[in-house]
Amino acid sequence: MKQILLNTENLSKSFSTGGALQHVLKNINLELYKGDFTVIMGASGAGKSTLLYALSGMDTPSLGTISFDNQVISDLTSDGLAVFRRKHCGFVFQQIYLIDGMSLMDNVLSAGLVANNDRKALILRARELFQAVGISEETQKKFPGQISGGEAQRVGIVRALINSPEIVFADEPTGALNSKTGLDVLNTLTKFNETGQSIVMVTHDMRSARRGNRILYLKDGSILGECHLGKYVHKDEKRHEKLSAFLLEMGW
Amino acid sequence: MGKNFLLIRSNLRKTKGQTASILALILLSAFMLNIWLMLAMDYKQNFDRYHNRLNAEHVAFAINGDSDKMKPFLSETLEKDKRTDSFFIDRCLFMVGSFDYNGGEVNMEFIILEKQAALTRPIGKTELIENSRYTSGIYLPMIYKTGDIDIGKPIDIMIGNQTINYTVCGFFNNLMAGSHNCGMCTLLLTEDKYQELKSIGCAPEAAFVSVKINDKTEGEDFEATLKNALSAKYPNARMRSTSYSLVSSSRYISQMICSAVVSAMAFFVLLIALVVIASGIINYIQENMEKLGALKAIGYTSRQLTCSLLFQFSSIALIASSVGAALSYCLFPAINDMMISQTGIPYKIYFLPAPFFITLAIIIGTVAFAVWLPSRKIRDIDPVAALRGGIQTHSFKRNHIPLEGTQIPLQPALALKASLSGIRQNIIVCITMLVLSLIVVFSALMVKNVIFDITPFLNLIVGETADSCINITADAEDRFLKDMAKDKRIEKIYLYNSLEINHIGGTSLTATLCDDFSKVNNQMVCFKGRFPKYDNEIAIAAKYAKENNLEIGDEIALSVGGRQAGYLISGFTQITNNLGKDCLLTREGYQKLGTLQSLSSISIWRTM
Numbered sequence: 085m086k087q088i089l090l091n092t093e094n095l096s097k098s099f100s101t102g103g104a105l106q107h108v109l110k111n112i113n114l115e116l117y118k119g120d121f122t123v124i125m126g127a128s129g130a131g132k133s134t135l136l137y138a139l140s141g142m143d144t145p146s147l148g149t150i151s152f153d154n155q156v157i158s159d160l161t162s163d164g165l166a167v168f169r170r171k172h173c174g175f176v177f178q179q180i181y182l183i184d185g186m187s188l189m190d191n192v193l194s195a196g197l198v199a200n201n202d203r204k205a206l207i208l209r210a211r212e213l214f215q216a217v218g219i220s221e222e223t224q225k226k227f228p229g230q231i232s233g234g235e236a237q238r239v240g241i242v243r244a245l246i247n248s249p250e251i252v253f254a255d256e257p258t259g260a261l262n263s264k265t266g267l268d269v270l271n272t273l274t275k276f277n278e279t280g281q282s283i284v285m286v287t288h289d290m291r292s293a294r295r296g297n298r299i300l301y302l303k304d305g306s307i308l309g310e311c312h313l314g315k316y317v318h319k320d321e322k323r324h325e326k327l328s329a330f331l332l333e334m335g336w
Numbered sequence: 337m338g339k340n341f342l343l344i345r346s347n348l349r350k351t352k353g354q355t356a357s358i359l360a361l362i363l364l365s366a367f368m369l370n371i372w373l374m375l376a377m378d379y380k381q382n383f384d385r386y387h388n389r390l391n392a393e394h395v396a397f398a399i400n401g402d403s404d405k406m407k408p409f410l411s412e413t414l415e416k417d418k419r420t421d422s423f424f425i426d427r428c429l430f431m432v433g434s435f436d437y438n439g440g441e442v443n444m445e446f447i448i449l450e451k452q453a454a455l456t457r458p459i460g461k462t463e464l465i466e467n468s469r470y471t472s473g474i475y476l477p478m479i480y481k482t483g484d485i486d487i488g489k490p491i492d493i494m495i496g497n498q499t500i501n502y503t504v505c506g507f508f509n510n511l512m513a514g515s516h517n518c519g520m521c522t523l524l525l526t527e528d529k530y531q532e533l534k535s536i537g538c539a540p541e542a543a544f545v546s547v548k549i550n551d552k553t554e555g556e557d558f559e560a561t562l563k564n565a566l567s568a569k570y571p572n573a574r575m576r577s578t579s580y581s582l583v584s585s586s587r588y589i590s591q592m593i594c595s596a597v598v599s600a601m602a603f604f605v606l607l608i609a610l611v612v613i614a615s616g617i618i619n620y621i622q623e624n625m626e627k628l629g630a631l632k633a634i635g636y637t638s639r640q641l642t643c644s645l646l647f648q649f650s651s652i653a654l655i656a657s658s659v660g661a662a663l664s665y666c667l668f669p670a671i672n673d674m675m676i677s678q679t680g681i682p683y684k685i686y687f688l689p690a691p692f693f694i695t696l697a698i699i700i701g702t703v704a705f706a707v708w709l710p711s712r713k714i715r716d717i718d719p720v721a722a723l724r725g726g727i728q729t730h731s732f733k734r735n736h737i738p739l740e741g742t743q744i745p746l747q748p749a750l751a752l753k754a755s756l757s758g759i760r761q762n763i764i765v766c767i768t769m770l771v772l773s774l775i776v777v778f779s780a781l782m783v784k785n786v787i788f789d790i791t792p793f794l795n796l797i798v799g800e801t802a803d804s805c806i807n808i809t810a811d812a813e814d815r816f817l818k819d820m821a822k823d824k825r826i827e828k829i830y831l832y833n834s835l836e837i838n839h840i841g842g843t844s845l846t847a848t849l850c851d852d853f854s855k856v857n858n859q860m861v862c863f864k865g866r867f868p869k870y871d872n873e874i875a876i877a878a879k880y881a882k883e884n885n886l887e888i889g890d891e892i893a894l895s896v897g898g899r900q901a902g903y904l905i906s907g908f909t910q911i912t913n914n915l916g917k918d919c920l921l922t923r924e925g926y927q928k929l930g931t932l933q934s935l936s937s938i939s940i941w942r943t944m
Contacts (some may be wrong), residue, residue, distance in 0.1 A: 133724075142633050143720045148366030163637045170635020177723065181630035195634045197339035243634070255723075 086117035100277025123296030144235035174244030176254035181226040196246040343644040361609035366660030368602035373691030375595035392511040393546035398579035403427040403543035424459040430542035460546035473503035475524035478679030496538035515910040541934035555579035571897035590678035629722020653703040840893040864909025871924040874903035878915030901928040
């Protein structure tokens, strides 16, 4: 029996545009499980990123509740949500958003120190993670402007994992990368998932989606269907066929 | 703290130029603020310290006559007054005189004392600052020590109508009568020279009285009461007096002007620094909206982000203001020398903790406020909105000047779009430019009026600036004026007298008399109402009028030597000399009180 990490009840989100209400998420009831690599797919404007931001406590729902480990987080204040995010979540952004004036190590530590004052332990953890994603000690001293996009996104992953979060939210992590560097990033995420790290990833790229064990398909703000692919195996053709069939069924 | 340090270091790396300019501005501001506070908080207290050390009087006055004969009446009058604490009556020689000083001339009433008697007075002591081997000559107040006036050098002093040559034997300090700012000035003569001057007879004998009172703030009232009593008893005796508040203010007038100018400059520079900081933070937030959103997404709160900015700028302010305040001690000796040449009272420089810490508090406090105010914008940054391209796109603001419907050409339309979409920032830029423009214009005007063309400044504090000013005795006046009337180079000429009169029910006033006020050049002196025109009119200083609830049209009574007359107030003047105890009368108006016997000043304006 899988342990529920995060669940929503009747989650809805609306925006007002020029006086007209736009319903982006509609009554979503969802459970996310510990250790899963959940992928959220859908067409542009389906509400994928909005769902990710709501689940991660970055945004508050218009209606419904979100609970993390049986604690309702949708009622928290903005400061309370900030504390929740720093303690329990890690984030990987499409545009990465490393801070230019800081070295790569400092970028990672600035995210670590916000939740943990044990600088020595953080440095050790950062070095381990950097090593795990293939960033050398020399490169760790460099600044964001001095490295490639793929390296930057791997630093983004290290930053997301520095506080050993229960869950990592990744919003199109390969969206701004070429196919080779994108593949490196996906391999890195897969590697961490294999160690038990829960990941929720938004993507519209089938190659990226294949890494997940659970695929949710969002259409017009509702979950249209889901597909379970099982543990990721490299060059598993059946997995690819199953995902293709699912997406075809969903109208992809 | 660690995370703040990382953010601060990152911000500093990106804004090196801006940080350097903020450092320089704050350093300059702290430099001037500390000087101002040292001048304002401790410099004038030095007067009180000296006052205590020399057991100086609160009221000093000289009255012509035989001091031995006047002593019983003077003692009785002073003892009767409950405000009197102690007093000392001594004899002196008392006369108007002059000597050359610093390219100009010191022209005032001299209290001439025998050196040894002056040094042993129990009240109003005189302190020798420099002495010499010369045993016959004159000792001058320390303020007059210059290259030309120094020990062993000869000096010509005109006393009454005699010019006498003395050797300078040394310099002294006397608090209440030790400079031309005191209303009267002490000169010390060695025993032989004192007796010699006495025998010449150009300086009549007088009683010199030093009085300490219980409450020094009552000095002016005490002085007025005393003068009324003395003028009633000795109506024909020439008299001169001075009080604690007058001397302490007038000896420190340059210090007050200097501290006012320095404080104004310090606050202007600080204001510029604050504007630079505030606009820098506004730009930082605008440019880093997405990164700030990302930081919020990973768990930073608005308060933490604001605190990192507060730490950053407060640290800069702390370092720069500490260095600036410390550097001010390097310049202070030069300022001190300049001030001593004005006050004539030595001041020993030492570290003053209060000004130092107040400087730091003012600067760090205002900088923190200037950071906090624009930083509130960080609270409005929604991480989702920021990550999706900034607040502007997410908050679905109005599409100003839609290109599909406007007839405006592309370039102006885009310019308008940009201006209207950042309207708040543009307003801040406008206000900043407005403030900076005001500062620049004000500074330029100050430079023009204080350095390049000082006429307006002189008109403000001096009153009248003729091309020539000649002192002439009353008996030679008519002949001199006739001679001048023949000279075609002269544009206009008018007569000035300055003397003391008593305002009955008020205090003693310095009265300036003129034969025709319509001739004076600086008509701005009388800023409300008009100058006195008829013999029953008077114009008084607005400061004095306000203190005594007097209005234009009120009648006041004046007295000189026991005679009194009433006058209608015709106008208010902006004169602040003599602490504002000043009035203007026509010469005919004064004739109702007495006859002009002393010197007249004749102001002459030449034609070009």
